[in-house]
Amino acid sequence: MSSCLDAARPETAPAETARFRPAIHFTARDTWLNDPNGLVFHDGLYHLFFQNNPHGSVWGNMSWGHATSRDLLHWTEHPVAIAGDETEDIFSGSVVVDHGNTSGFGTADAPALVAIYTSAYKAVSEHSGSQAQSLAYSTDAGMTWRKYGGNPVLTRNSANFRDPKVFRYEGEGDQDACWVMVAVEAQHQKVVFYRSEDLKSWDFLSDFGPANADAGEWECPDLFPLAVDGDPDDVRWVLIVNVNPGAVAGGSGGQYFVGNFDGVRFAPDPDSIAAPEGVASLPGSAAATALQECLWLDWGRDCYASVSFSNAPDDRRIIIGWMNNWDYANELPTAPWRSSMTLAREVRLTAVNGSARLVQQPVLADFCAGEGDPTAKDQLNADSFEFKNSALRLPDAVPGRAQVISAEILPGRAGRVTFNLLGNDEGSAGTVLSYNAATAKLVLDRRRSGNTGFHEKFPSVESAPLVLDDGVLKLQMVVDRCSVEVFAQGGMVVLTDLVFPAEGHAQNRLSAEGDSATILKLSVSTLA
Numbered sequence: 001m002s003s004c005l006d007a008a009r010p011e012t013a014p015a016e017t018a019r020f021r022p023a024i025h026f027t028a029r030d031t032w033l034n035d036p037n038g039l040v041f042h043d044g045l046y047h048l049f050f051q052n053n054p055h056g057s058v059w060g061n062m063s064w065g066h067a068t069s070r071d072l073l074h075w076t077e078h079p080v081a082i083a084g085d086e087t088e089d090i091f092s093g094s095v096v097v098d099h100g101n102t103s104g105f106g107t108a109d110a111p112a113l114v115a116i117y118t119s120a121y122k123a124v125s126e127h128s129g130s131q132a133q134s135l136a137y138s139t140d141a142g143m144t145w146r147k148y149g150g151n152p153v154l155t156r157n158s159a160n161f162r163d164p165k166v167f168r169y170e171g172e173g174d175q176d177a178c179w180v181m182v183a184v185e186a187q188h189q190k191v192v193f194y195r196s197e198d199l200k201s202w203d204f205l206s207d208f209g210p211a212n213a214d215a216g217e218w219e220c221p222d223l224f225p226l227a228v229d230g231d232p233d234d235v236r237w238v239l240i241v242n243v244n245p246g247a248v249a250g251g252s253g254g255q256y257f258v259g260n261f262d263g264v265r266f267a268p269d270p271d272s273i274a275a276p277e278g279v280a281s282l283p284g285s286a287a288a289t290a291l292q293e294c295l296w297l298d299w300g301r302d303c304y305a306s307v308s309f310s311n312a313p314d315d316r317r318i319i320i321g322w323m324n325n326w327d328y329a330n331e332l333p334t335a336p337w338r339s340s341m342t343l344a345r346e347v348r349l350t351a352v353n354g355s356a357r358l359v360q361q362p363v364l365a366d367f368c369a370g371e372g373d374p375t376a377k378d379q380l381n382a383d384s385f386e387f388k389n390s391a392l393r394l395p396d397a398v399p400g401r402a403q404v405i406s407a408e409i410l411p412g413r414a415g416r417v418t419f420n421l422l423g424n425d426e427g428s429a430g431t432v433l434s435y436n437a438a439t440a441k442l443v444l445d446r447r448r449s450g451n452t453g454f455h456e457k458f459p460s461v462e463s464a465p466l467v468l469d470d471g472v473l474k475l476q477m478v479v480d481r482c483s484v485e486v487f488a489q490g491g492m493v494v495l496t497d498l499v500f501p502a503e504g505h506a507q508n509r510l511s512a513e514g515d516s517a518t519i520l521k522l523s524v525s526t527l528a
């Protein structure tokens with residue numbers, strides 16, 4: 001992770017904290033971060049703006065920090081892009097490339113980048129108490145930003161109207177091409193849709209919600225089209241709605257709906273609705289069941305505020321989330337840097353028993369797929385063999401590096417297949433990922449993962465229903481010092497948890513219980 005910040009300032013993190021700094025997940029050098037903002041690809045660079053406290057290690061003084069990357073794995077941090085001031089905090093939002101110069105901020109030949117963000121007005125402001133949408137623009141490819149003089153551009157006289165995601169709607173049927181904004185009325189569990197010709201004046205289109213997980217505030221929505229299994233005649237729209245608290249693993253999490261957007265309103269496919277009025281309207285056990293049946297981007301504790309890149313090359317849809325949970329975010333045991341982003345994940349829609357569902361692949365999938373990749377070194381490659389009871393030792397994690405562990409396993413008659421990650425000699429510590437055949441669940445248990453005592457809500461066990469492919473368990477695990485991201489069955493199920501292992505706990509083991517299981521494929525790669 002490099003930095004274009006004041007070069008004279010050395011790494012200030014104490015050793016305990018430096019040990020946890022991820023190798024391939026973005027962290028700010030020495031400050032707090034939360035949601036990814038303004039994800040945009042422009043002129044060969046991926047820009048990641050982010051909720052940032054430029055002056056501290058806990059939430060506050062909200063501004064947009066800035067980082068760029070060419071490969072979505074290695075990031076360079078730049079100075080703050082849009083700073084909060086005495087009148088407003090700069091909350092979450094998005095960036096578009098204004099190709100047609102509709103805003104007049106750029107020129108037809110040199111389009112401006114336009115940020116649409118939430119002004120969270122402070123007491124001294126004339127708009128005190130409200131949240132409204134504002135613009136800033138850049139005419140130097142995203143490196144410096146100017147706030148628009150006509151801000152705010154959209155108000156509803158609401159205290160919780162925020163997180164605008166803007167995209168170019170290409171038009172269809174009666175609907176002309178225009179800009180569409182997707183935002184939230186957070187406390188009413190509503191997504192609201194607006195349209196604009198010039199990004200400056202906005203007209204209300206419709207709203208959606210509550211539905212499915214609605215026990216907490218709705219935040220950071222996104223809306224984009226994807227072709228189901230690449231079929232151009234079957235394009236559906238994915239509506240992402242983050243919810244806090246009330247997610248499936250507790251606290252913050254991201255759900256999605258699949259449906260149609262006709263330029264005015266979003267209509268969900270009936271099979272993406274588990275609770276039409278929202279789970280909060282259901283009695284206890286029915287609510288718990290419905291929550292499990294909602295569509296989740298991630299079943300772990302630490303993936304929130306996921307949104308996608310604008311303008312990504314080759315029509316790819318790539319999302320990044322904040323790898324944290326509001327339950328304990330301000331207390332993570334690292335300082336002065338605190339929090340990181342998830343890996344970038346490419347999302348696709350695929351048909352599962354007639355329903356369109358998202359699958360996610362970490363973008364490093366192509367990166368470490370093999371042939372000629374100078375940064376990934378296969379440390380172990382195993383062909384089909386049976387194993388049982390005694391644990392198979394895998395290559396240790398290497399300090400300062402991320403590991404990718406990929407496995408295809410036939411559990412056969414084994415009751416449980418378990419990976420113990422970042423553990424110790426005695427086997428008494430580690431993060432435990434297991435597939436339980438009796439319950440058909442994938443379970444991630446971080447109760448013995450290391451430092452869990454900094455918050456009572458941190459020790460936890462997460463589980464997700466998992467359907468195997470012809471009896472084969474397919475896992476890809478990315479372990480990067482303080483996190484475990486699990487992509488199961490080709491990314492149909494994803495589980496992300498933070499972990500803070502004790503010094504030297506680097507052992508990885510694989511075991512089967514009950515009876516033998518068969519390893520069909522196993523590889524462990526260390527990324528440079």
Ligand code: FRU
Pocket residue numbers: 034035051062091092118162163219220305
């Ligand atoms: C989500 C969120 C957003 C808001 C931002 C403030 O984590 O609460 O709704 O814009 O964080 O930092």
